[in-house]
Each structure stands twice: as C-alpha cells, then as structure tokens.
Amino acid sequence: MEDIDFSDSQFDVASVHWLFIILPLLKQCxxxxxLFDEKNKDYGLIIHDGGTSSIGIDFCPWCGAKL
Structure with a gap:
C-alpha cells in the first residue's frame, strides 16, 4: 500500500486519525x-436488531433541543 502525503493538505495527523481510524470504529459500536444521515441531514435512534433501521427524531433525547 502506498503512503499518502498530507503535508500540503488541510488535514493534520489528528484529523486523519479521526477520519480513518476512530470514525469507522464508532459506526460499528x-x-x-x-445516527446522523449526511445525505438527508436527519438524525435517528438506531434500532439494534441486526439490521439498518432507525427511528427519525427531530429533538435531542437528552435536552429536548431541536436538531
């Protein structure tokens, strides 16, 4: 695998670590x-039944603020 040179980019080591290491692990947790759907800009509560279902929410379940 070829190394990627980020020296001329806007990314720093912490950003790259978050993007390629931490974020994928969080999605599997x-x-x-x-769940935040980047495409539709929607939030949802994940249903942990082995599938990909979620229930859409418009307000924070902890503080009630509009999402």
Missing amino acids: PDKII
Missing part, C-alpha cells in the same frame, strides 16, 4: 444509539 453496539453502544451507539444516535
């Missing part, structure tokens, strides 16, 4: 309960 069984404890994750909130």
Whole structure:
C-alpha cells in the first residue's frame, strides 16, 4: 500500500486519525444509539436488531433541543 502525503493538505495527523481510524470504529459500536444521515441531514435512534433501521427524531433525547 502506498503512503499518502498530507503535508500540503488541510488535514493534520489528528484529523486523519479521526477520519480513518476512530470514525469507522464508532459506526460499528453496539453502544451507539444516535445516527446522523449526511445525505438527508436527519438524525435517528438506531434500532439494534441486526439490521439498518432507525427511528427519525427531530429533538435531542437528552435536552429536548431541536436538531
């Protein structure tokens, strides 16, 4: 695999680590309960039944603020 040179980019090491290491792990975490759909800009509560279902929400389940 070829190394990627980020020296001329806007990314720093922490950003690259977050993007390629931490974020994929969070998406697989069984404890994750909130989903944000980048395409539709929607939030949802994940249904942990082995599928990809979620229930859409418009307000924060902890503080009630509009999402």
